[in-house]
Every structure is written in C-alpha cells, then in structure tokens.
Amino acid sequence: MLKKKDKYIIAVVGATGVVGNEMLKILEERNFPIEELRLFASERSEGKTLNFHNKAVPVEMLGETVFKGIDIALFSAGGERSKHFAPIAVKAGCIVIDNSSVWRMDPDVPLVVPEVNPDDLKWHKGIIANPNCSTIQMVVVLKPVHDAAKIKRVVVTTFQSVSGTGKKAMDELLHQTTDILNFKDVKPNVYPHQIAFSCLPHIDKFMEGGYTKEELKMVNETKKILGDDSIKITVTTVRVPVFRCHSESVNIETEKKLPANEVRALLSTTPGIIVYDVPEENLYPHPADVAGKDEVYVGRIREDESIKNGINMWIVADNLRKGAALNAVQIAEKLIEAS
Numbered sequence: 001m002l003k004k005k006d007k008y009i010i011a012v013v014g015a016t017g018v019v020g021n022e023m024l025k026i027l028e029e030r031n032f033p034i035e036e037l038r039l040f041a042s043e044r045s046e047g048k049t050l051n052f053h054n055k056a057v058p059v060e061m062l063g064e065t066v067f068k069g070i071d072i073a074l075f076s077a078g079g080e081r082s083k084h085f086a087p088i089a090v091k092a093g094c095i096v097i098d099n100s101s102v103w104r105m106d107p108d109v110p111l112v113v114p115e116v117n118p119d120d121l122k123w124h125k126g127i128i129a130n131p132n133c134s135t136i137q138m139v140v141v142l143k144p145v146h147d148a149a150k151i152k153r154v155v156v157t158t159f160q161s162v163s164g165t166g167k168k169a170m171d172e173l174l175h176q177t178t179d180i181l182n183f184k185d186v187k188p189n190v191y192p193h194q195i196a197f198s199c200l201p202h203i204d205k206f207m208e209g210g211y212t213k214e215e216l217k218m219v220n221e222t223k224k225i226l227g228d229d230s231i232k233i234t235v236t237t238v239r240v241p242v243f244r245c246h247s248e249s250v251n252i253e254t255e256k257k258l259p260a261n262e263v264r265a266l267l268s269t270t271p272g273i274i275v276y277d278v279p280e281e282n283l284y285p286h287p288a289d290v291a292g293k294d295e296v297y298v299g300r301i302r303e304d305e306s307i308k309n310g311i312n313m314w315i316v317a318d319n320l321r322k323g324a325a326l327n328a329v330q331i332a333e334k335l336i337e338a339s
C-alpha cells in the first residue's frame with residue numbers, strides 16, 4: 001500500500017518514448033504532487049535531459065538497483081523491461097503501474113480503468129496493469145451500457161493510429177508520406193507493408209484461429225475489467241495512417257432495449273465521456289479533433305435495425321493520453337486518494 005505523504009518520489013521508466021513523454025506532460029499539467037522525478041530509459045539515452053516544470057531532469061539508465069526510495073514507477077519501456085524490472089521494483093518497495101501487456105491477464109494483477117473498476121485497486125500486490133489503448137476507450141463506454149441494459153455481444157472494428165506502435169512507427173509514416181509525395185520508393189520497416197496512404201488489418205502477431213494478439217487482448221481484457229466472462233466480443237483491428245487517436249466502430253447487442261436517445265443521455269452524464277453527435281451538422285468525433293484531449297468521444301449513436309436490441313456507435317480517444325499515459329496517471333492519483 002502507498003504511504004500517505006504530501007509529495008511522492010515518482011519514476012517514469014521509458015521516459016524518452018512517446019508514452020513516457022506524454023506522461024511527463026500529464027504529470028506537469030495535473031500538478032501531480034512530486035517530491036522528486038526520476039527518469040529512466042536505455043543506455044542510448046544516458047546523458048540526455050528532459051524538461052519538467054522548466055527544469056532539466058537527467059535521464060538515467062534503467063538498472064536493477066535504481067528503485068530504492070521510489071514510491072510509484074510508471075513503466076512504459078516495453079514488455080521485456082516490465083517483465084524483468086517490475087518485480088524488482090516491487091521488492092524495493094515501489095508500486096508499479098505498467099503499460100505493457102505482460103502483466104494484464106495475471107490473476108494477481110488488477111487491470112484498471114479508473115472510471116470503470118477503481119475498486120480493483122484495493123487488491124493490488126505491487127503491480128497494477130494499464131489496459132491496452134483500444135480496450136480502455138471501449139470499456140469506458142461499455143460500462144454504463146452494461147450496467148443499464150446488460151451487454152450480450154460486442155462487434156468492434158478499430159482504426160488505430162501509428163503512435164500506438166511508438167516513435168519509430170510515427171517516423172515511418174512521416175518519411176513514407178514525404179517520400180511518396182516526392183516520387184521516391186518506399187521501403188517498409190516497422191510494419192510489413194507500406195502504411196502511408198494505406199491501411200493494414202494486422203496489429204501485433206497472428207495467433208491460432210486467425211485473430212491477431214491485439215484482437216485477443218481486447219476480448220480478454222474487456223471481460224477482466226468488466227468482471228463478466230459472459231459478454232461475447234469479436235474484434236478486427238486495423239492500423240491506419242493517422243498519427244494520433246484510435247477510432248472504433250462498435251456494435252453492441254444488449255439484453256434490455258436501450259433506445260438511441262437513452263444511450264446518448266446515459267453517456268452524456270458519464271464522467272470521462274463526451275457525446276459529440278449532431279450528424280445533421282456533420283458533427284462527430286474524428287482524430288484530428290480529438291488528438292490532445294483527455295476524454296473519450298462518442299458519436300454516430302444509432303439503433304442497429306438488423307437486430308432487436310442493438311446500438312451502433314463511433315468511439316474516438318487519444319491513444320497516448322486516455323489510452324496510455326493519462327490512464328496510468330489517473331491510477332496513481334486514485335492510489336494517493338486511497339492512501
């Protein structure tokens with residue numbers, strides 16, 4: 001458990017990455033009570049500094065002995081680092097909030113979205129997992145619908161931005177786009193095919209049965225967060241040439257009928273959600289508008305006329321903020337509230 005203090009020693013592991021960078025911005029914006037900020041990355045970043053509250057903070061090399069005295073460590077340095085270093089950090093007395101997928105389905109690790117299942121924080125044993133970015137924005141919306149009408153089945157297709165793959169993928173989209181516009185040949189590197197001016201129905205590796213690992217993450221994580229294995233979910237994840245924000249087309253079948261206007265009213269009063277849905281004025285959420293925002297945006301809410309109790313909607317959120325860094329910082333804030 002976190003010991004109550006006025007200010008905390010906080011570490012960001014993977015501070016030089018896109019999620020790490022966003023974490024620094026969010027900690028600063030929310031005036032998180034920080035006594036000391038420690039930044040860690042690989043040996044490639046040793047000697048660099050990053051700006052925090054107008055001070056240059058040195059980036060240190062991650063190692064097994066660095067965690068002593070740190071209260072909370074926000075990990076976003078990839079699965080291998082999380083697997084190896086999170087238990088070491090916990091042994092040193094630190095609480096780890098982990099952005100990778102390695103701990104998410106561990107039965108001893110709560111998987112938390114603060115608007116959805118904050119009570120799961122009560123049973124953590126040192127590691128708390130941050131869900132997948134596409135899962136987070138979907139469950140924020142599914143939760144109130146499930147509570148009101150019990151969800152039977154969800155069919156979702158995602159349109160995920162390249163920042164979900166990290167900095168190298170953002171550089172790849174930029175370079176491929178400029179190369180194509182300059183009539184140069186394009187060589188894919190991060191993705192198996194050209195991503196600029198295209199889209200790839202392929203996120204993470206293919207698994208038995210033809211689904212990708214990302215698709216299965218969304219299925220399994222949603223059931224764990226909502227605490228309901230009976231919900232049927234089928235997912236297709238697509239990478240699109242967008243820098244920031246994931247969009248999702250979501251079809252929900254419920255046990256009880258929920259008319260579209262009731263869904264609109266319900267979601268409008270749910271914390272963390274903004275309903276942006278005036279089709280006659282061409283108003284619906286889209287990545288260019290939602291990038292940099294904290295809330296989950298919902299539009300195109302309409303009844304699915306092909307089934308008895310069905311709703312279609314379009315959900316957009318900033319994958320680097322609510323999908324990663326913001327959710328992790330909100331978990332840390334909840335831990336402080338409870339201490």
Ligand SMILES: NC(=O)c1ccc[n+]([C@@H]2O[C@H](COP(=O)([O-])OP(=O)(O)OC[C@H]3O[C@@H](n4cnc5c(N)ncnc54)[C@H](OP(=O)(O)O)[C@@H]3O)[C@@H](O)[C@H]2O)c1
Nearest residue numbers: 014016017018019041042045076077078100164166167324
């Ligand atoms: N991007 C997203 O939307 C998103 C969403 C949810 C979760 N995540 C997860 O967050 C993590 C980071 O993602 P990202 O998108 O920020 O990736 P990224 O931009 O590629 O950044 C990776 C970070 O990890 C550090 N790192 C790599 N190898 C390391 C090592 N051996 N020791 C210490 N640090 C090391 C890098 O440091 P150097 O700069 O020194 O190489 C960098 O700070 C991943 O686990 C990812 O799955 C990402």
